[in-house]
Amino acid sequence: MIKKLDRKKVRTRKHKSIRRRIVGTAERPRLSVYRSLQNVFVQIIDDTTGNTLVSASTIEKGAKIENGSNIEAAKQIGERIAKKALEKGITTVVFDRGGYVYTGRIKAIADAAREAGLKF
Template sequence: MFKKVNRKALRRRKQLSIRNKISGTVERPRLNVFRSNNNIFAQLIDDVNGVTLVATSTISKDVKAEVKHGGNIEAAKLVGKKIAELAVAKGLETVVFDRSGYVYTGRVAALADAAREAGLKF
């Protein structure tokens, strides 16, 4: 008999494994990525103080005006560019990338590449 694979539980296990290894600080925050079918979200988190320093997504006002659909690679590139611009404006240049258990391809990779091109180092 075949067992149905619970993809959400597998991703959660990967996510917890990654989070045990990386952590964000004030000087080097964690760039967290969350993607849904219709949107993509990115935030810079200081885990020492438990504070989100910068956040943006495809439902933010500045990004939503430029994007037709938030669940594609073009939208992910725009979110990556915006998060890097906001971080550099706050004086943050180096970050730790947290892919949240997602495979590093498609929208996740596009967001990371756009953030690197816009000035973030990771």
């Protein structure tokens, strides 16, 4: 009998499959996205050293985001991460959608980051 997998296990399996192909380097770090039901978290990671170079989320102190679980909040986080990355000298990244489907908040983050100056 086949067990029914829950959503978290399916997403984790997809993310592991994606991570086999996507690796962030010092020249082109990985932009990783995690979304919960109420918030969105984005990090730019150098996988060769294992360091987080830049991060942004809907719950950080300067964000001033009322509802962290909608597309408008995701757009604001995409713009914030791009601005922080450009200040650190990061211009190109590899986008890691974290096993999530590329629609809604995930797409809004990517589009906003592109418009703000990051290249994927």
